Amino acid sequence: MNSSALFSPKTRMILGGTCIFLALILIVGVCTIPFVFESSSIYYKFGIHKTLLRNGKVFGIIAATLIFFQMLLVSRLKILDRIFSLNQMYRCHRISGMVIFFLVLMHPILVLASENFTLFPFEIRYWPELLGSGVWVLIVMLIITARWRLMFDFAYDKWLCFHRLGTILSIGLLTVHILFVSDTFKSGLPQALVFVAAGIALLLISRLWYRRLFPGKRRFVVSNVENIGQDAYAVAVKPDNGQMLKYIPGQFAFITPVSENLPKEEHPFTISSSPSRPDALQFVIRSRGDWTRNIHRLKAGEPVFIDGPYGRFSHRVCPGNDPMIMIAGGIGITPMLSMLRYMADRDDQRQILLIWSNKAKEYIVFPEEFKHLECVLRGLKINHVITRGRSGSHEKGRLDKTKLERLLEGFSRKSIVFICGPVKMMKGISRNLKKIGFSSARIYKEEFGL
Numbered sequence: 001m002n003s004s005a006l007f008s009p010k011t012r013m014i015l016g017g018t019c020i021f022l023a024l025i026l027i028v029g030v031c032t033i034p035f036v037f038e039s040s041s042i043y044y045k046f047g048i049h050k051t052l053l054r055n056g057k058v059f060g061i062i063a064a065t066l067i068f069f070q071m072l073l074v075s076r077l078k079i080l081d082r083i084f085s086l087n088q089m090y091r092c093h094r095i096s097g098m099v100i101f102f103l104v105l106m107h108p109i110l111v112l113a114s115e116n117f118t119l120f121p122f123e124i125r126y127w128p129e130l131l132g133s134g135v136w137v138l139i140v141m142l143i144i145t146a147r148w149r150l151m152f153d154f155a156y157d158k159w160l161c162f163h164r165l166g167t168i169l170s171i172g173l174l175t176v177h178i179l180f181v182s183d184t185f186k187s188g189l190p191q192a193l194v195f196v197a198a199g200i201a202l203l204l205i206s207r208l209w210y211r212r213l214f215p216g217k218r219r220f221v222v223s224n225v226e227n228i229g230q231d232a233y234a235v236a237v238k239p240d241n242g243q244m245l246k247y248i249p250g251q252f253a254f255i256t257p258v259s260e261n262l263p264k265e266e267h268p269f270t271i272s273s274s275p276s277r278p279d280a281l282q283f284v285i286r287s288r289g290d291w292t293r294n295i296h297r298l299k300a301g302e303p304v305f306i307d308g309p310y311g312r313f314s315h316r317v318c319p320g321n322d323p324m325i326m327i328a329g330g331i332g333i334t335p336m337l338s339m340l341r342y343m344a345d346r347d348d349q350r351q352i353l354l355i356w357s358n359k360a361k362e363y364i365v366f367p368e369e370f371k372h373l374e375c376v377l378r379g380l381k382i383n384h385v386i387t388r389g390r391s392g393s394h395e396k397g398r399l400d401k402t403k404l405e406r407l408l409e410g411f412s413r414k415s416i417v418f419i420c421g422p423v424k425m426m427k428g429i430s431r432n433l434k435k436i437g438f439s440s441a442r443i444y445k446e447e448f449g450l
Helices: 009-029 047-073 076-086 087-112 123-146 157-180 188-213 292-297 330-345 365-378 401-407 422-433
Strands: 219-229 232-239 253-255 265-272 280-284 303-310 322-330 352-358 381-387 414-422 445-447
Touching: 009 047, 009 076, 047 087, 047 188, 087 123, 087 445, 123 157, 157 188, 157 365, 219 292, 232 292, 265 280, 280 292, 280 303, 292 352, 322 330, 322 422, 330 352, 330 414, 330 422, 352 401, 365 381, 401 422, 414 422, 422 445
Parallel strands: 322 352, 322 414, 352 381, 414 445
Antiparallel strands: 219 232, 219 303, 232 280, 253 265, 253 303
16 A cells, blocks of 8 residues: 555544444443353352452453554554554554553452452462463563663663564463453354454564565665764665655655664654655664664665655645644754655745754754755745754744744744654643644644654
């Protein structure tokens, strides 16, 4: 499927609403299993103990269902990206993880409460329950390390490997636990549902690994690496087989370089080039982490595998020629750069205000090109904001509510707003924009990653 093609807002609404409705129907449906297909352990419970056990089973079933949904959210299916955008699905993945965390914690508490907190003896006949305890520990570890990875100083590459392998192991063990822990799932519709869910999860996992091991047409080679600002580098790549990537301005892709100077890891970056200039594909990357600090050591001719494009952070998703406001923090300028390059090539003369915040003037990338864009795009006005260094003629300080009000004075509150930068900055700016009259439906934020 060509992810550069766009669904109309109406089509997205219909397809998205249908997907959400079906998901809710499925969750409600599985919640009825302990009521419709009662296990023998529920037959002999009465009163509060029966309620506790049944609710414990419901919590466990919902948690298991959401765990299988998690695979769907990170499967990178192009059809889902075109409906929801991969960014939003990853965000939902993180939120769902916290919901699973609560459900997984409550499941054994409610089950044990129905037995007056009597622990299962370490006997072979209770192996499904003991296996469930191991799955419980593994799932809790996966969620805690994902949510608080930085607190534990867990390196990204090692965490990602643990998270992926741990997820595969937990899904496999969870499937066995469900099939054998209760006679509810030993036959009939409940058993069939477990096999179907496990089969779909296996297919999604196999698809992801196949795409990583056999990239096929996604092989590119580095054509140039150029320093374009303080600790920032433009990496240009070209297809190894002559077939260029189709994308819309503002989308991102996952890149995996094969270089003796960089670990073979996959990382997401916005495509900063414009699809109107199909001769090369460009990524602008700032050296600020363990992996990116060596990005300048990429050499021309080295292979790069690219998975994408993904995302809907683009002016192309907004029909018409409404005025546009772009607010970028640091290297968050990259999707805006792609859009501005595209609009310059298409002679798009709509009113555009770019507010670009950087630590210092040295962090401004492609300064001469942005001056040129301001000349070519007669409706474009650029306001630089410097937060720490000498500002010269530029604005000084952080983008608080007062500064935003002044910079946006006279700009229509019905303008389309694009925000990209550090997460805290985007949240603060989005909150302040709503306070000064901008509609949340017209504000688009770009964030990706697990």
